Amino acid sequence: MKNNLLRLPQGTESLYLEETFRHRKILRHMEDLTERWGYMPVQTPVFDFYDNYRTLLDSKLDDQTYKLIDREGDLLMLRSDITLFLARQMGMILTEEELPVRVYYSDSILRYQDHEDISSHEFFQTGCELIGKPGLEGDLEILFLLAELLENFKLPTSRIHVGSTLVFQTIAGALNEEDSRLLAQYLQTREESEIRKTLGRAYKKEDASALTALLLFIGTGEDFALQKVQWDTLLDGTLKESLDHLKAISDSWSAVEGFDEMFNIDLSETGNQAYYSGIVFNAYTEGCGTSVASGGRYDGLMDHFGYRGDKPASSIGFSMFLRKLETLSTMKIPESMVSKKMDENMSALEKLTETRK
């Protein structure tokens, strides 16, 4: 019995006392700020039928998902991706007249991710989704809200890297399935020569070199504008529209004081979920070995879950890994009232008087 008390199931996590206080404090801060931007809270179920999501899970997420069988013999999955669960919820209830809709959530997800951190399979995510606002305006609202949040959390140097799934998909479209998979893999590992070699199997040598440089590009909006001119004509100009869109985004952030420092264009960001369909982004903070927030546009996802409006329910959103941010944030947390004011010797009546002051 004693030994069992000491054992913890692999991957579970608890928060204690001041840690919980800090967690809640940052969460409250996030909720206050997003509500001021017009976002409303939503809650997703902790498990759902696996069949509803089967076709939307790429093999990696499918592997990481915990599955179980209910008492009727149906296969269920634990919430491994809030966006998917939320899309089903919203797809079923939203009508065209209600759009745009702004929601935020704060829930745990469960994923088996031993390659990232074997000690934790339960991740606390909080995030926002903007449904029914397509194009540049929607993209900017979500990006700026994320930047505002990161700034408010008083983190060390943070950067949001914005890329485009469409650029990647256009380039990879000329490759066969295996080479397309390899290209995505080599881009993740930034292996320049392997990327060039893979592209060289479908494109002329000089195009393969230019496309490699494009896919590996990271830089400020200004750097991007300088390079973009030579990429606009690539592949008969098929990339131009997506590149123009990124340029329009970077022009907009340049207009906000301090945001030039917060953002980069990064075409190696291609999104880690199969349902992304436009811009994708990750936020990085000094001192954290993985991204602290990620997101992107996923138009069409809600249609999969029954949405039938004429106006598209285009969506864009992000989620933040709050546990990572808590350890990095220098936000001032006031000392707990319990330890200072509510002395143990205080009677209930005295406490009541004190708290009613």
Place this chain on the structure above:
Amino acid sequence: MSTPLTIALPKGRLYDRVQKHFETKGIFFEFEKRKLVAYDKEENLKIYLVKNSDLPTYVAHGIAGLGICGEDVIIESGHQFHKLLPFSFGGTSLSLAGLKDFSLENLNGPLTIATSYTEMTRKHFHKKGIPVKIIRLNGSVELAPVLGLAPCIVDLVETGSTLKANNLEIIQKLQDIRVHLIANPAYYKIHYKAINNFIQQIRED
């Protein structure tokens, strides 16, 4: 002075080669006796000396933003890194070896292999559709066929002299193993300018 880039280097033979290569590029450093942290002369680099197999863990957790190690260590760790620069030195190959009379053709069941490189071995043979039974060993794997634990082994082969001394020979090469400069992806995204400059400095001619 700007903040130095953090880099983990592996103890052992590879360390000597990296140090020698860095010197040719004007980067000088040495570790004081028993110390495991050092700076280069210009203090552009903060260098950690770690065990080869632990190196990916330090980089994956962002303790060191950069590291230099072989693909074998990267693959076995299961972590994903940016592989920013391959080096010509320190390369080797992962090979299947067995006693001289061993032949893959005479198999009438799964191939039993003793190895320290379980991930790479499993991946390689499964990709080829060959069922394998893998026995994990932590070192001196060439003993396994000699003592009868497994008919063959998968191991890194540089010169082949250890194999020869134990009456073993290479049956097939599984893959070439190169040494790379790796980076924690999040660290690279924050420090890409400084890292790109560092890559230009240490790139082989």
